[in-house]
Amino acid sequence: EKLPNITILATGGTIAGSGATSTTTVGYTAATVGVQQLINAVPELSKISNVTGEQVFQIASESMTNEHWLTLGKRVNTLLAQPNVDGIVITHGTDTLEETAYFLNLVVKSRKPVVLVGAMRPGTALSADGPINLYNAVLIAGSPEAVGKGVLVALGDQIHGARDVTKTNTSTPDSFKTPELGMLGYVQGPKAHFYHVSTRKHTVETEFDISNLSALPQVDIVYGYANMNPVALNAFIAAGAKGIVHAGTGDGSVAAKVKPDLAAARKNGTVIVRASRVGNGIVARNGEANDDELDFVVSDTLSAQKARILLMLGLTKTSNTKELQRMFYMY
Numbered sequence: 001e002k003l004p005n006i007t008i009l010a011t012g013g014t015i016a017g018s019g020a021t022s023t024t025t026v027g028y029t030a031a032t033v034g035v036q037q038l039i040n041a042v043p044e045l046s047k048i049s050n051v052t053g054e055q056v057f058q059i060a061s062e063s064m065t066n067e068h069w070l071t072l073g074k075r076v077n078t079l080l081a082q083p084n085v086d087g088i089v090i091t092h093g094t095d096t097l098e099e100t101a102y103f104l105n106l107v108v109k110s111r112k113p114v115v116l117v118g119a120m121r122p123g124t125a126l127s128a129d130g131p132i133n134l135y136n137a138v139l140i141a142g143s144p145e146a147v148g149k150g151v152l153v154a155l156g157d158q159i160h161g162a163r164d165v166t167k168t169n170t171s172t173p174d175s176f177k178t179p180e181l182g183m184l185g186y187v188q189g190p191k192a193h194f195y196h197v198s199t200r201k202h203t204v205e206t207e208f209d210i211s212n213l214s215a216l217p218q219v220d221i222v223y224g225y226a227n228m229n230p231v232a233l234n235a236f237i238a239a240g241a242k243g244i245v246h247a248g249t250g251d252g253s254v255a256a257k258v259k260p261d262l263a264a265a266r267k268n269g270t271v272i273v274r275a276s277r278v279g280n281g282i283v284a285r286n287g288e289a290n291d292d293e294l295d296f297v298v299s300d301t302l303s304a305q306k307a308r309i310l311l312m313l314g315l316t317k318t319s320n321t322k323e324l325q326r327m328f329y330m331y
């Protein structure tokens with residue numbers, strides 16, 4: 001039987017991290033180990049695939065930028081266009097893994113599997129989770145069942161969809177979850193078992209094309225809280241933000257002290273997306289604000305950090321708020 005050809009693109013993170021002792025699970029250094037060493041640590045990979053490693057970046061994922069995303073997205077598209085590449089695994093720090101996954105979910109132009117994988121413990125720790133997570137990710141990337149399901153995330157023997165997965169715990173190994181909307185499946189056997197698919201459009205079904213982009217429009221996030229003031233919002237706008245995601249309290253509510261400045265920002269051309277800091281549930285149009293009158297867009301169920309990504313990509317196509325709202329209900 002012919003084994004699938006999987007390319008592992010390494011970007012850093014804890015999965016490539018090392019600590020001083022086997023009990024060092026905090027205070028270790030992320031992004032120290034190279035891709036070939038990650039592959040060598042899991043000789044079982046050669047039984048399920050022909051793996052090739054490529055070091056794309058070597059960073060902690062909190063330092064991921066729009067430019068990193070464009071570089072990574074273009075590399076993924078180039079590789080997947082080659083007939084001798086069957087799937088891609090991306091090793092990544094966990095702090096922004098869900099953001100990179102959602103970005104790729106919107107810009108990858110292939111039905112071939114793309115699987116992001118990280119670890120909550122560095123490779124030097126007792127019960128390091130990186131090697132089994134990497135094995136699972138390669139297994140998923142080589143599975144016919146994973147084709148056409150959008151960008152996937154593999155941690156803790158689970159398969160998650162890029163749109164809805166999130167890091168839910170600062171440090172425990174079971175941190176990655178898809179609360180409420182549900183993960184897609186498990187790895188067991190060893191085999192990828194799928195039970196759910198996302199109904200939202202992704203990859204080849206999207207209208208986004210990064211092949212000629214060298215930058216993305218500036219979009220920033222302002223966080224809602226009691227006693228909130230508009231200082232951060234106005235600073236982002238003064239710094240040139242083309243879009244603002246308001247991570248509102250509760251159901252996406254906006255403080256009375258902030259609403260006039262948000263409305264003024266929209267009048268001056270900045271696109272405003274109302275999201276919620278809660279992380280679950282729908283932000284309803286014309287619910288906590290009269291979005292029709294204020295010409296705001298709502299995030300639907302997207303977290304603020306993922307709404308930022310969709311708004312950036314949306315703004316590469318249009319600044320029409322009706323069109324942007326359509327995208328938030330589509331992707």
Ligand SMILES: NC(=O)CC[C@H](N)C(=O)O
Nearest residue numbers: 013014060061093094095
């Ligand atoms: N568990 C992790 O991967 C976190 C390490 C680091 N902060 C990162 O996101 O790259």
